[in-house]
Amino acid sequence: MTAPRAAGPATAAPTAVVPYFQVHQPFRLRRYTYFDIGVDARWFDDAENERIVRRVAERCYVPTNALLLRLVEETEGRFRCAFSVSGTAIEQMERWAPEALEGFVALARTGCVEVLGETSHHSLAFLADDLEFRAQVADQAARVERVFGRRPTAFRNTELVIDEHVARTVEDLGFVALLGEGSDGLLGWRSPARVYGVEGCERLRLLLRHYRLSDDIAFRFSNRAWDQWPLTAEKFARSLAALPADDVAVNLFMDYETFGEHQWKETGIFDFLAAMPRAVLADPRFAFRTPTEVATAHAPAARLAIPHPISWADAERDLGAWLGNPMQRAANLALYALLPAVRASGRADLLAAWRRLSTSDHLYYMFTKRTSDGDVHEHFSPYASPHDAFIAFMNVLDDLERRAGAAAADATAAGTPPAGAVLPPAPARAPDPLTRPLPPPPATPAPGAAQPSKRSRRRVPRGG
Amino acid sequence: MRVLMLGWEFPPHISGGLGTACLGLTRGLAKVGVDVTFVVPKAFGDEDRGPTRVLGCNEVPVEVDEDDGEGPRGPAAAAARAARRRVLAVDSALLPYLSAEQYAARLAALEREAAEEEERAAAPAPAPAPVEHPDKARRVSVAKRPLSFAGFYGPDLMAEVERYAKVVEQVARAEAFDVVHAHDWMTYPAAARAAAASGKPLVVHVHACEYDRSGEHVNPAIVAIERAGLAAAHRVVAVSHFTAGILRRRYGVPAEKLRVVHNAVTRREQREGWHVEKPAGGPVVLFLGRVTFQKGPVYFLEAAARVVRVLPDVRFVMSGSGDMLPAMVERAAAMGLARHVRFTGFLSGADVERMFALADLYVMPSVSEPFGISPLEAMAQDVPVIVSRQSGVAEVLASALKVDFWDVEDLANKIVAVLRRPALRQVLTAGGRAEVEGMRWEARAAQLATLYAEVAA
Numbered sequence: 073m074t075a076p077r078a079a080g081p082a083t084a085a086p087t088a089v090v091p092y093f094q095v096h097q098p099f100r101l102r103r104y105t106y107f108d109i110g111v112d113a114r115w116f117d118d119a120e121n122e123r124i125v126r127r128v129a130e131r132c133y134v135p136t137n138a139l140l141l142r143l144v145e146e147t148e149g150r151f152r153c154a155f156s157v158s159g160t161a162i163e164q165m166e167r168w169a170p171e172a173l174e175g176f177v178a179l180a181r182t183g184c185v186e187v188l189g190e191t192s193h194h195s196l197a198f199l200a201d202d203l204e205f206r207a208q209v210a211d212q213a214a215r216v217e218r219v220f221g222r223r224p225t226a227f228r229n230t231e232l233v234i235d236e237h238v239a240r241t242v243e244d245l246g247f248v249a250l251l252g253e254g255s256d257g258l259l260g261w262r263s264p265a266r267v268y269g270v271e272g273c274e275r276l277r278l279l280l281r282h283y284r285l286s287d288d289i290a291f292r293f294s295n296r297a298w299d300q301w302p303l304t305a306e307k308f309a310r311s312l313a314a315l316p317a318d319d320v321a322v323n324l325f326m327d328y329e330t331f332g333e334h335q336w337k338e339t340g341i342f343d344f345l346a347a348m349p350r351a352v353l354a355d356p357r358f359a360f361r362t363p364t365e366v367a368t369a370h371a372p373a374a375r376l377a378i379p380h381p382i383s384w385a386d387a388e389r390d391l392g393a394w395l396g397n398p399m400q401r402a403a404n405l406a407l408y409a410l411l412p413a414v415r416a417s418g419r420a421d422l423l424a425a426w427r428r429l430s431t432s433d434h435l436y437y438m439f440t441k442r443t444s445d446g447d448v449h450e451h452f453s454p455y456a457s458p459h460d461a462f463i464a465f466m467n468v469l470d471d472l473e474r475r476a477g478a479a480a481a482d483a484t485a486a487g488t489p490p491a492g493a494v495l496p497p498a499p500a501r502a503p504d505p506l507t508r509p510l511p512p513p514p515a516t517p518a519p520g521a522a523q524p525s526k527r528s529r530r531r532v533p534r535g536g
Numbered sequence: 537m538r539v540l541m542l543g544w545e546f547p548p549h550i551s552g553g554l555g556t557a558c559l560g561l562t563r564g565l566a567k568v569g570v571d572v573t574f575v576v577p578k579a580f581g582d583e584d585r586g587p588t589r590v591l592g593c594n595e596v597p598v599e600v601d602e603d604d605g606e607g608p609r610g611p612a613a614a615a616a617r618a619a620r621r622r623v624l625a626v627d628s629a630l631l632p633y634l635s636a637e638q639y640a641a642r643l644a645a646l647e648r649e650a651a652e653e654e655e656r657a658a659a660p661a662p663a664p665a666p667v668e669h670p671d672k673a674r675r676v677s678v679a680k681r682p683l684s685f686a687g688f689y690g691p692d693l694m695a696e697v698e699r700y701a702k703v704v705e706q707v708a709r710a711e712a713f714d715v716v717h718a719h720d721w722m723t724y725p726a727a728a729r730a731a732a733a734s735g736k737p738l739v740v741h742v743h744a745c746e747y748d749r750s751g752e753h754v755n756p757a758i759v760a761i762e763r764a765g766l767a768a769a770h771r772v773v774a775v776s777h778f779t780a781g782i783l784r785r786r787y788g789v790p791a792e793k794l795r796v797v798h799n800a801v802t803r804r805e806q807r808e809g810w811h812v813e814k815p816a817g818g819p820v821v822l823f824l825g826r827v828t829f830q831k832g833p834v835y836f837l838e839a840a841a842r843v844v845r846v847l848p849d850v851r852f853v854m855s856g857s858g859d860m861l862p863a864m865v866e867r868a869a870a871m872g873l874a875r876h877v878r879f880t881g882f883l884s885g886a887d888v889e890r891m892f893a894l895a896d897l898y899v900m901p902s903v904s905e906p907f908g909i910s911p912l913e914a915m916a917q918d919v920p921v922i923v924s925r926q927s928g929v930a931e932v933l934a935s936a937l938k939v940d941f942w943d944v945e946d947l948a949n950k951i952v953a954v955l956r957r958p959a960l961r962q963v964l965t966a967g968g969r970a971e972v973e974g975m976r977w978e979a980r981a982a983q984l985a986t987l988y989a990e991v992a993a
Contacts, residue, residue, distance in 0.1 A: 459953075467949075
């Protein structure tokens, strides 16, 4: 592997192109009824989860991993990218699609692919429970290190949600870069293709998604009504070349399932991806970089204030997709209200189940807005309706509450030590590498050095 | 564009979705500039029908359009719309959804009524009040009516359908129109004759078919009439994709002839509902409709039995009458639900609205429901709704819970969820109200106007 070469006449640093792919699978629930409460502790639909992860592995993960590996090799490391792979996705691949996970590991080993940090369960814990958020982040960091061989240094929150609180917490945990949505509301006249700081943070760099160019690939690629259809690698390279000269980092963030799942193979998406890196690299102005590389190479162009959470979902780029209606808010409230009891039960299995319920997809399935966005949600929901999603989720919570209460009562009766004592060590309490100062990442990765890989993010939960 | 429409009486004269739909469509058509001559069967006394009458046909004044808030307002606009609608009542004992047995019973009732009238007329009595409305007109002088109604109306249902067709054919010869449009099977023979006599295209509108009403135990004579009407039609309008599917599969109607025009809601149904003082006690889950095979009352009881196991204070109310009502009363008792289930019998008009206002949840577990307007009436009164997926209305509603009618476990689970989860209720009622307000007959009428232009061209 070679370091990126400066092609053409030596100029200022090249403009970075930063592809990042989100990989996530939730643990979907069974159609759990009110009559199952207290009777049946099988909350999750293993058959369905297995079916979906295998399908997505076959259509997307396995072929795309192979293609990206080939691109890294053929460009001698000049093609670089990042992934986030949620803890639940890793767990599902370990159980049901190990060949897909091996592909990600192989990519990470090239040193050209960074794996990002995130919450282990693709949760919205940062909103409700700081301790839980930190625990899930630490859990995921440990998992990424175990699976991919390197602790993450760049962070992306669930569905790319950022605000100042998230930024400060993430900086406190030792990350150097945070990924976010380049929303118009946040940026105003500013370009998404600059590196920013965040109000209240010292070292943390913010990388913002270039939504127009990202969505050209993720959403519009197969849209025949789009005036740019069909999108070719050359056309895409021309769009890049048309960007202002002072843009330093074009962040192409998208669901990994864009390749082969959202955009089917028949649309030509794989041909596009295969040709894109060389088309981009043909212009000496551009070089591929990973988020940590970009964050450490540039001083912030400005410090942004982010008082309200911003996500990459839907037209509003807010949290409406997860907490927009009364069902979603009631479900989220009930979920976090249950957390103390689950902790107090001392039951690792209940905490594990609770964490799977904290996956934001469950809330996303309850989205009710009927718009073109609503169609997107419906497409990815395993439920016939958002109401059905709410009904099953609340029934499971009731059951979990009952079991947590019973376990706590048993523990009290047996005189066992107080709640929490028999919990598995919470990752946050383990000696936490995230709180150690990180060695300054090299501005240019040394040849052959293992590169932190990024995590992929996904736009919407996928379902059957 | 002038349409000769063979339909059914408007509410409140009859119950059922058919009259409601006819009212909504004709009002909507008037607003989109279509002239409608609306022909309805109606049992009259033998009163003098006046010079405008054409062979058993009476012109009925169109009620002044209540201001329903749609389109131009004011009496002038309402009068202009009314001018686009004429209603002709043809003397006939037909009612929609009538079985052969019910027809015989109806004839007997009409005869009894006539005999009583005659007795009264024979006795010295004050002169009858001036006629204001055909309904009241029926009350007066029957002396010239042959005592045996069977001698005037058809001796059985099929004969009456045929007699009605002959009369309508005569009506059609005296009218000018561009399209004939018929609603449900009893009017198909009449419409086919009217179309043939005039050489105008025929549109057949299916609100329900025999397979909806009777499952596999269909009346072959009715199916034969339906088939003939569908075959004669230039276009077939189905009230849902669900019904269109049945028409394709069971009747072989070619897809290119089929169009789907969903039903909508009139402003009357959208109006703020009754606010009643709810009696003390647990929440009320309501079934309201004909207690027949088609409406799935048995699944309502099966779900009730499951719900009361976990929520013992819930009250289930079954409103309506029908051939399965006695069996349902017995079944509820046998299932140990006597404390939990109440039967109100048939409700109409304001009682229906009051019942909705009392309900915490409306359930429509229909086995086969071409459309189903009653859930919309419930939603208009902020009552959450569960409908079967085997209904046309399920196609157009997002803010309703949906179940397969046979899945009583799922139905029970969803009943409990609505009663136990306030957030779910809130989303269903708020979303439901918004959806109902968005369903306008005018938009449906515009679809029909396009279709008329297509066939008349």
